[in-house]
Amino acid sequence: KMSESNYLCFMDDDDSWAPEYVSRLLSVLANIQSTYSSVNAIACHTNKVAEIAENNRIIINSTQPWNHYLNAGPVSFDVIYYRNSIPLSSCLFDKNSVIDMIESHKLSSPAFFWPFFIHYLAENDVWILPEALAFYHFRENDDFEFGN
Structure with missing residues (x-):
């Protein structure tokens, strides 16, 4: 609440953004509003990154579209009804x-x-920007203490 920022993002600790993520989403959101x-709020397309952790290094095995079937425009409930189509790290909120x-949600919960x-x-509409600017990382090996 005390932040002077007008926008808010939630970043999962192992996910990442393209360098232009923030500037692009802010620009498009201002236009849409x-x-x-x-x-x-606005969410962008996301790429799934399959990776392994080995000897204190992250090795990327593949990158593929996660939600590129989402069209530009407002999100409907149907989109999230069956699948986690919109990762947390792909969203920017007013x-x-x-x-x-x-305040009515537990931020520390993995399922927040x-x-x-x-x-x-x-209560709000969320706009889809069909540009892959967020990366949803999945660890393929489960012997790493910080894996998904």
């Missing part, structure tokens, strides 16, 4: 649309985003 006042709502996002969509 000038036309659609109910849009208070801070005012989140700040009161977030799912109930929060459903609650958020019930």
